[in-house]
Amino acid sequence: MSDALIRTEEDIIQGFLEPLARGFAGAFGLRDDCAVLAPEPGQELVLKTDAIAEGVHFFANDAAADIAWKALAVNISDLAAKGARPLAYLLALAFPQPPQKAWLAQFADGLRIAQDQFGCQLIGGDTDRRPGPMAINITAIGSVPIGQMVRRGMAKPGDQLFVTGTLGDAALGLALRRDASVAKRWQLTAEQVAHAQSRYLRPVPRLALTPALRAYASAAMDLSDGLVKDCGRMCAASGVGARIRASDLPVSAAVSRVVSAEAMWLEKVLAGGDDYELLIAVPPIKVRAFLAATQGLDVPTTAIGEVTAGQALLVEGPNGEPVSLPRTGYDHF
Amino acid sequence: MSDALIRTEEDIIQGFLEPLARGFAGAFGLRDDCAVLAPEPGQELVLKTDAIAEGVHFFANDAAADIAWKALAVNISDLAAKGARPLAYLLALAFPQPPQKAWLAQFADGLRIAQDQFGCQLIGGDTDRRPGPMAINITAIGSVPIGQMVRRGMAKPGDQLFVTGTLGDAALGLALRRDASVAKRWQLTAEQVAHAQSRYLRPVPRLALTPALRAYASAAMDLSDGLVKDCGRMCAASGVGARIRASDLPVSAAVSRVVSAEAMWLEKVLAGGDDYELLIAVPPIKVRAFLAATQGLDVPTTAIGEVTAGQALLVEGPNGEPVSLPRTGYDHF
Numbered sequence: 001m002s003d004a005l006i007r008t009e010e011d012i013i014q015g016f017l018e019p020l021a022r023g024f025a026g027a028f029g030l031r032d033d034c035a036v037l038a039p040e041p042g043q044e045l046v047l048k049t050d051a052i053a054e055g056v057h058f059f060a061n062d063a064a065a066d067i068a069w070k071a072l073a074v075n076i077s078d079l080a081a082k083g084a085r086p087l088a089y090l091l092a093l094a095f096p097q098p099p100q101k102a103w104l105a106q107f108a109d110g111l112r113i114a115q116d117q118f119g120c121q122l123i124g125g126d127t128d129r130r131p132g133p134m135a136i137n138i139t140a141i142g143s144v145p146i147g148q149m150v151r152r153g154m155a156k157p158g159d160q161l162f163v164t165g166t167l168g169d170a171a172l173g174l175a176l177r178r179d180a181s182v183a184k185r186w187q188l189t190a191e192q193v194a195h196a197q198s199r200y201l202r203p204v205p206r207l208a209l210t211p212a213l214r215a216y217a218s219a220a221m222d223l224s225d226g227l228v229k230d231c232g233r234m235c236a237a238s239g240v241g242a243r244i245r246a247s248d249l250p251v252s253a254a255v256s257r258v259v260s261a262e263a264m265w266l267e268k269v270l271a272g273g274d275d276y277e278l279l280i281a282v283p284p285i286k287v288r289a290f291l292a293a294t295q296g297l298d299v300p301t302t303a304i305g306e307v308t309a310g311q312a313l314l315v316e317g318p319n320g321e322p323v324s325l326p327r328t329g330y331d332h333f
Numbered sequence: 334m335s336d337a338l339i340r341t342e343e344d345i346i347q348g349f350l351e352p353l354a355r356g357f358a359g360a361f362g363l364r365d366d367c368a369v370l371a372p373e374p375g376q377e378l379v380l381k382t383d384a385i386a387e388g389v390h391f392f393a394n395d396a397a398a399d400i401a402w403k404a405l406a407v408n409i410s411d412l413a414a415k416g417a418r419p420l421a422y423l424l425a426l427a428f429p430q431p432p433q434k435a436w437l438a439q440f441a442d443g444l445r446i447a448q449d450q451f452g453c454q455l456i457g458g459d460t461d462r463r464p465g466p467m468a469i470n471i472t473a474i475g476s477v478p479i480g481q482m483v484r485r486g487m488a489k490p491g492d493q494l495f496v497t498g499t500l501g502d503a504a505l506g507l508a509l510r511r512d513a514s515v516a517k518r519w520q521l522t523a524e525q526v527a528h529a530q531s532r533y534l535r536p537v538p539r540l541a542l543t544p545a546l547r548a549y550a551s552a553a554m555d556l557s558d559g560l561v562k563d564c565g566r567m568c569a570a571s572g573v574g575a576r577i578r579a580s581d582l583p584v585s586a587a588v589s590r591v592v593s594a595e596a597m598w599l600e601k602v603l604a605g606g607d608d609y610e611l612l613i614a615v616p617p618i619k620v621r622a623f624l625a626a627t628q629g630l631d632v633p634t635t636a637i638g639e640v641t642a643g644q645a646l647l648v649e650g651p652n653g654e655p656v657s658l659p660r661t662g663y664d665h666f
Contacts, residue, residue, distance in 0.1 A: 026377075031570045032485045033411045033554050036477075038377035044359075045378065047456070048367045049423040049472055053463040078366045090382040092470050123380070130386040132465015137425050139382055139472040144369075152365045221366050237364045 006098040009127045015101075016108040017091070020115060020122035024088065027123040035123035037088055043143040046084035050075050050140075054133035059177065064103045065110030066201040067136065072114040074224065075140035076205040077276045081222040083150040083214040084142030086120035086207070092137040093127045118205060148214050153237030155219035155281035159307040161242060162280045162290075164206045164299050167227055168255040168265070171272025173200025186261045192254035199252075203276035209301070212293035213278075216286040221279055226271035228325055231279055232313050238281075241312040244305035246270070246323050270315065270325070281307055339431040342460045348434075349441040350424070353448060353455035357421065360456040368456035370421060376476040379417035383408045383473075387466035392510065397436045398443030399534040400469065405447040407557065408473035409538040410609045414555040416483040416547040417475030419453035419540070425470040426460045451538060481547050486570030488552035488614035492640040494575060495613045495623075497539045497632050500560055501588040501598070504605025506533025519594045525587035532585075536609035542634070545626035552614040559604035561658055564612055565646050571614075574645040577638035579603070579656050603648065603658070614640055 006012055013030050021027035026036035039045050052071050054060050076086050091111075099107075115121055120140070173196040175182055183193045206222075213220055219238060223230045227244070235242050249269055251259065259265045280301070282290045294301040308314075315323040339345055346363050354360035359369035372378050385404050387393050409419050424444075432440075448454055453473070506529040508515055516526050539555075546553055552571060556563045560577070568575050582602055584592065592598045613634070615623045627634040641647075648656040 028484065028486070032415075034379045034381045034415045034417070034475075034482065036377050036379055036482050038372060038479065044369055044371035046367045046369055047423060047472075047474075049425045049457060049470070050459045051425050051427065051461055051470065053427065053461065053465075056461065056463045082365075082367045084367070090380060090472055092382045092384050094384065094386065094468065096465075124382060126383045128384055128386065128389065130389045130466055130468070132386075132429075132468075133463055135427065135463070135465075135468070137382070137384065137470040139380075139423055141380075142367075146371065149367065149369050151361070153361070 004101050012127050016104045024121040039143045044146045046082050046142045048075050048078040048140050051137040053135040064106035068107045068110030069114045069202050071136040071138050073203045075138045076118045077222040079142035080205040080207045081220045081278050083210050084144045086118045086142045088120050088123040088141045090139040091125035094130050094135040096131050150213050150217050150220045152221045155238035155240050155307045157307050157309040159281040160287050161305045162301050163277050165277040166250045166252040167275050168269035168272050169196050169199035169252050170274035171268040172196040186258045196254050206278045208297045216290035217280050218283050219281040223275040223277050226273045228271045241308040241310040243314045246315050247318045248304045250302040337434050345460050349437045357454040372476045377479045379415050379475045381408050381411040381473050384470040386468040397439035401440045401443030402447045402535050404469040404471050406536045408471045409451045410555040412475035413538040413540045414553045414611050416543050417477045419451045419475045421453050421456040421474045423472040424458035427463050427468040429464050483546050483550050483553045485554045488571035488573050488640045490642040492551050492614040493620050494638045495634050496610050498610040499583045499585040500608050501602035501605050502529050502532035502585050503607035504601040505529040519591045529587050539611045541630045549619040549623035550613050551616050556608040556610050559606045561604045574641040574643040576647045579648050580651045581637045583635040
């Protein structure tokens with residue numbers, strides 16, 4: 001076996017992952033069977049598990065550091081939507097073949113950059129070899145003041161709906177990843193191409209919103225399967241409907257360019273998936289304070305509609321006409 | 334698509350898994366993005382993530398209820414080794430094809446039986462469809478009094494070594510699963526066959542030992558990759574060696590029969606893997622109290638050797654002669 005290959009689980013854990021656990025007492029240097037964690041007084045823990053797999057959520061030849069970033073970011077995005085502060089994560093890796101040491105070094109480097117930015121540390125994990133696609137399963141753990149987790153199911157009729165950032169960029173990044181020639185067809189600038197690629201490869205959990213969410217949101221969730229599908233989930237969990245103004249949906253210059261070229265791309269804005277922006281419901285009486293709290297953040301927050309009584313999810317065009325909805329966003333089944 | 338098949342993630346979660354979360358407030362009926370959990374006052378949380386995959390840890394045509402049991406049991410076994418009481422778990426499922434509803438119903442039933450026995454509940458999860466083997470990743474969460482988690486790396490020279498239950502049964506169960514005819518060759522009774530099969534399919538986490546572990550163990554871990562390999566890990570983490578008496582290793586009537594027929598089967602007792610028994614180091618001064626505390630439990634605890642200074646792991650035959658060790662136990666790489 002080549003020296004560039006891994007021989008044992010210990011090679012992976014102690015050789016590459018242990019540095020990610022340093023300084024976290026309850027991780028025991030990844031040398032024990034379990035990790036130990038306790039919330040600060042007055043806090044409780046918020047937990048989420050999500051996996052990404054080669055061929056489904058990323059391409060085999062994506063950069064290892066990008067794969068690592070995305071695996072952690074999609075979990076931390078859920079914590080961000082709940083108003084939770086990231087603390088730690090567990091990592092379960094499945095490889096069809098022993099990974100190259102150079103690949104693992106880059107993967108660990110991507111995790112390090114991501115965990116430093118998100119403010120959490122690796123505390124435990126598991127590595128397996130099995131056939132099939134490489135898969136990375138992360139369980140992320142954050143904390144919120146007791147009782148203050150922002151729920152998905154507490155939106156009320158009259159609440160205003162906001163989204164962070166811009167929608168459809170990751171769908172464009174994926175389209176470019178599949179066929180780079182569309183950049184020319186849609187006359188995208190190099191900067192616009194880079195923006196969309198980065199949004200697809202390195203989604204940024206919207207942790208900057210945490211104080212505003214805790215203080216003013218009645219409900220929130222992150223957008224992973226497309227706005228229409230995920231907003232439908234918030235509505236179903238809350239027993240409400242929603243009206244969304246298509247012309248108010250925030251899009252980047254790149255996506256704006258593509259929608260101008262191909263009007264059907266509006267569907268990607270509504271249902272493209274992988275946005276990892278936040279959908280936030282704010283009671284009318286708190287909207288002003290919410291907007292004040294989000295002003296000046298690096299990420300914009302845009303009003304896109306409101307929560308309604310009933311169960312219908314309506315998307316309105318510029319003149320109030322209904323926009324026919326894409327049937328669903330992404331579903332694995 | 335047939336009515337027996339699953340159409341959406343919600344079908345799986347709300348149709349089959351939600352009942353497993355009922356009564357646990359922080360699970361929010363599996364309708365939110367995250368779960369919330371806090372330890373009781375004076376307790377901290379113990380966390381472990383481990384996956385099982387078709388073709389590696391189980392066979393595709395194993396009963397769904399057995400697969401579910403094993404997925405949870407292998408994680409709870411780690412909590413048991415740490416002296417932790419199980420509280421909750423997160424479940425990430427990966428299916429290459431939409432599962433049959435009948436299969437899912439049996440899978441959920443197996444989880445229900447297991448979680449009832451282990452005293453924990455499902456609080457969150459994720460379902461994906463991806464090529465490759467079906468895989469079940471569980472993150473288990475337990476609690477211990479603050480600072481009382483039983484560590485892997487605290488064994489000291491002079492400590493007595495104990496194991497729970499019997500060793501090699503799961504290896505025999507796997508051998509029978511691969512080739513049922515060996516039962517006849519080794520003249521196993523139907524009862525012995527059933528015992529080995531059950532031990533392979535439904536390992537029982539040794540939670541009964543929790544009070545004795547917390548009170549008297551200096552170190553402990555569960556045996557998943559074979560006694561020799563896992564004892565070597567405890568020694569490495571503790572900076573010690575160990576001497577194990579081969580003739581004292583506890584074996585069932587079934588395994589005893591097989592070792593009589595084929596002496597090389599002693600290697601499976603030493604390195605077979607999948608035992609899910611506990612290896613426990615107890616300081617000499619506490620041995621008497623430890624034995625008293627484990628007396629009368631359903632599972633026997635057997636002294637098998639002692640911790641030594643240095644780094645060597647020795648296995649001694651009946652006359653004190655060294656037994657040549659299998660090079661390693663199970664490693665995925």
